Amino acid sequence: MAPANSNPWRSRGPLTLAAASAVLALGTAGCAIDLSDWRPGGGGEASPSPTPIDAAPLVESALDGLAEAPAVQVQGQIADSSGQPRDTTFTVTDTGAASGTVQVDESEAKVMEVDDKLFVSADDSYWLSQSVFNPDSDSYPDHWVRVAPDLLGIDPQAVLTPADLAEILRAQAPEQGEAVEENLDGTPAYRVDLSGGQIWISKDEPHRLLRMQIEELAPADGEGVSTRTALNFTEPAGEDITALYDEMDAFAEDELSSARDSRIEIQWDGELSLDCQTGGACTVSGTAKDVSDGSSSGSIQVRMDATMNNEELGDKECEDSAKLEAGGSADLSCSVDYALEASTSPQSYEISGNGVLSTRAVTGDGVDEVVKSLEEQRETTTQNAEGGAEQSPEAESSPSGN
Template identity: 25%
Template sequence: MSPLPPRPMGGPPPPPGQPGQGQPGQPFPMPGSRPPGDRQRNGGPRRRLLIVAGAVVVVTAAVVAFGVAATGGDGAGKSGATETPAPPAWSREAGRGLTSLPGVRYDGTVTMQGKPVRLRLKVTRSGLATGTLAANGVEADLVAVEGSTYVKGGPVFWRTYTTEAARAGSFANRWTKVPASFPGVAAVRDVLGPEAIARTLAKATRKPATENAGGTPAYRVKTPKADYFVAKAAPHRLLQVRTAGHGDPLLTAVPLADPELAFKQLRPRVAALGGAADPSLRFQPGKPTFINCNENTSGCTLSVRATLTVPEATVPEGARASLLATITAAGRTLGSCTASAGVPTDRRPTLRCTVESRGWRTWMRAAQDDPGEHRYEAHARVLGEAVAAADLTRMLALVDRERAAVAPSGSPSPQGTATTTATPGASPAP
C-alpha cells in the first residue's frame, strides 16, 4: 500500500500580517523506513500512522510609542557666533562639582498616557543609570547603558502606560529599548549624565535667567532637551532638571550617596539585556518551514524568512531580528526555541532554531507507537532585537571600569553573568 497523503491543516493561507497555517508536514511512513504503526499486530489488518505539521505566523512586532510626547525646549542655540566665549566662573565650578561626584540621584513625576508616573533614577558620572517607573502599584525597571535606555514592565504597565495596549504580550516582562519619543528617559546619558551636564553648563551665558528652584535662588540654563537649575551660591550645586516632554517633567537632583549600591543593581540589569527588543524595527514573518521533524525524536528544526517593513528606507546600521518559534499539538505546547540574526541589505533575514524539549521527544515517541493521524503546528513571532548576546561583554566592561573608578571597594556581582532574555510568550519545556 502507498502512504496516505498529508492532510491539510485548514483553508488557504491568510493574507500577510494575519495568523495562519503553513504547509503540512511529511506524512508517515518516510521513504526507506518502516514505521512502527505499519507492522501487523495480533494478526489484524495493518494500520498506518500519519503525522501532519502546520505552521502559524504570529505578527506582533510593532513600533512602540510611549505615551510621553517630546517637545522642543525654549533655549535652542542661535547661529552666527564667530567666537566661543570663555565659560563664566560659576559654571566652571558647577561643572567641576558634577564631574567629581560618583553620580546623581533624580526623583520626580512624568506623564505617560495622561497619567502621572513616579520616576526614580540613579545616574553614574558617565551616564549609566538604573531606576524605576511606578504608579498605583504598577512598577517597571529601567537601565541605561551606551546612550540607550531599556524598560522592563509587566502586561499591566504596557496596557496602562504605553500606546501599545494591544501588543502588551510582545514586550511585557522583557527588556525593551525605550523609544526616542521619551527623551527624558531615552537619552539619560546626554540629558541627565553628570559629565554631559558639565559640558552643557560650560556653554552657559554669563548672565543666565534666575529664579527660585525649590526655594533656592538658581541660574536656569536652557537647552532644547532640558533646563538645568544650578544654585547661585557657591559651590553651585545642581538642584533640578526640567526635561522636555509632555508636562515638562521636573526632577530634583541630589548627589548619589551610595554608588556601590547603585552598581549592584545596575550590573545584573545590564547583564540581562541580551535579546532586548527594539520596537523601532518591524518585521513581516513568513510561514515556518519544518526541517527533519517527522520521526525525529531528538528535535524539530524550524526556519522562518522575515521581511523588515519598518523603517521603509535603508536598513539601520546594526539592525537585528529575533525569532520565537513554538510547536503545539492539540492545544498543548510541545516546546519553543529562539534565534536571532542581523538584517541583510535585502531586508530579509532567515532565522532558524531547533526545538529539543522533553515535550517534543515524548510526543513524537507516543505518536510513533499510536497508529493514526497526529497533527502538530508551529507558531512564529519575529521582533526587532536591540542587544545581541555578543554585545554584553562590551557593555559589562563599561560598567566594571566605572565601578572600579568610583566605587573601588565593590566587585562584580555574581548575578551579573551574561544572559539572554527569553522572548515573551515562550513556554518552558515540559
C-alpha cells in the same frame, strides 16, 4: 546629522516640578513649580535685595563641578513621547549607567540603561498604553524590554550623564548674563536664564546645580530624542552608587538573557515551511521581516521556537536566532530528527509543526560583554568618587565676590 526628535508639548496639563524629597536635601517639602508660564523667576522667591551678579563665573563653577561628579540623582518631571508630563527619578553615573522610574498614569515603569542599552520593566497596563506591537508583546509584563528612547521621552545616558549634561547646559548659558539671587524653597540660590530655560545654582560654595527647567533637553550632538524637563539635582552618596551597580549586576546576570526588544516591529513574512525526510528528519523555516513605519534604526535579535508533533512519536523542539536589521528581514530555520529505524514495512507518520516568533535584547556572548562592561564602569565611577572625596573641601573664592 539627524535633528533631535522633539516631543511636542500638549495642552494636557502643565509640567510641574514636585518638591524634592528629603533624600535630595533641597528642603522642598510642600512646593511645586508650574512650568506652563516659564516666566523668569518662576522657580523661587526673589530675595529682599536681589542684586544681580555676573552669571558666567558662577555657571562655570557649577558646571565644572557637575562634569566631574561621579553620579547625579534627579527628581521631577519629563514629557513623554506624547508630551504628557511624567514624574521621574533617575540616578545616572559618570559612565552613563542609569537606573530610575517613570510614572505613567497608575503604572510605575522601572528604567535601566546599561552599556548604552535602555530597558523598561512595567506591568500590563503600561504596555497597553504604548504603541508597541510585536509577536511577543504579551510577554512584555513578565520581562525587561529594550526600548527606543523616544518611547520614554528621554535617554538618560545621553542627556543626564554628568559630563554630557554639563556640556549641554554650557551651550545654552549666556556669555554676559546675570544671576539673580532667589530663595529656592528655603535654599539660597542664584537663578540663571539660559537660551532654552533656566537653572538654579547654590549660593553657598561649592556652587552646585540644584534645579533645571529646560524646554528641549537634547543630546549635545543634536541627535536623538529631546524632551521638556523640570528636575531637581543632588549628588548621591557612595553607598547609593554601590547599590546602583549591584542592582545592575543582578539584572545583567539574571534578567538580561531573557529580555525582549521592542525597538523594531516584526512579523512573519508569509507562511512557515515544514519539510520532513524519510527517516524522521524535519526542518521548519520562516522569514521574519521589519513591518514598522520606517522610523526604526539599528538591529534586533529575532528568535524562532519551533515545535514538531506526532501523537505517536511525541513532540520535538528546536530554535534558531538571527540578527534583523531595520528595514530588512532575517531567515530562521531549525531541525529535529525522530531517527526512525529502517523497516521492510515502511510506515507513514503525519508531522505537524509551528514556529513562535519573538525577540531578544541580548544573546550569546552579548550578556558576558555587558557584565564585563559593568565591571569596568563600576571601577571608573568608584575611582572618580574616591578622587572627589580626597579633594580639599575648601572652596575657591566665590564668583559673587562674597
